[in-house]
Amino acid sequence: MINYMEEVSFSAVLHEEDLDGRPVFVADCIELGVSDFGDNVNDCLSNLKKGVSLLLEEAPEKRVLLKTKEPVLVTRIVL
8 A cells, every 4th residue: 555645756857948048947757757847946846846746646646656766867878
């Protein structure tokens, strides 16, 4: 049985994009496929946390996707 009040952690990948001539930060939760953005890194991560929280409220069964203890490797590959 899943404890829905249990603290969870997730991986986030951030990158900067141009939105109508101004920079915005975009964060992606790798495990859940959730993305959000903000004008700065703090806003971006705060918005991503809210998005992940909303998803887990509506679809608590998705918490199982966050149970991995192994870190996700994020790297840049140059060809």
